[in-house]
Amino acid sequence: MELLPAWKRxxxxxxxxxxxxxxxxxxxxxxxxxxxxxxxxxxLLNGFSPEAVSKAVELPLDKIKKLM
Incomplete structure (x- = not known):
């Protein structure tokens, strides 16, 4: 078994x-x-509107709608 030089190690x-x-x-x-x-x-499943969710999580509405 070869030991590695200190700088390589x-x-x-x-x-x-x-x-x-x-x-x-x-x-x-x-x-x-x-x-x-x-x-x-x-x-969203609990009845929150996509707009309300968008404001709550601070994400654009289009990203929220993609998850629907």
Missing amino acids: WGYEEGKAEGIEEGKAEGKAEGKEEGQAELIRKL
Whole structure:
């Protein structure tokens, strides 16, 4: 088994840490969007108008209508 030189190991570890952080950020963003879409659907199913939902979640009306 060959050991990596210190500078290669440092570069590998640095890249791995950056990749993990980027993955976490993407996961949080996707989770937030999915949660928001679910909330919008529930509001619409409970009788809220698309206009009221648009104001409440601060999204354009066309995005709300896409989720209907």
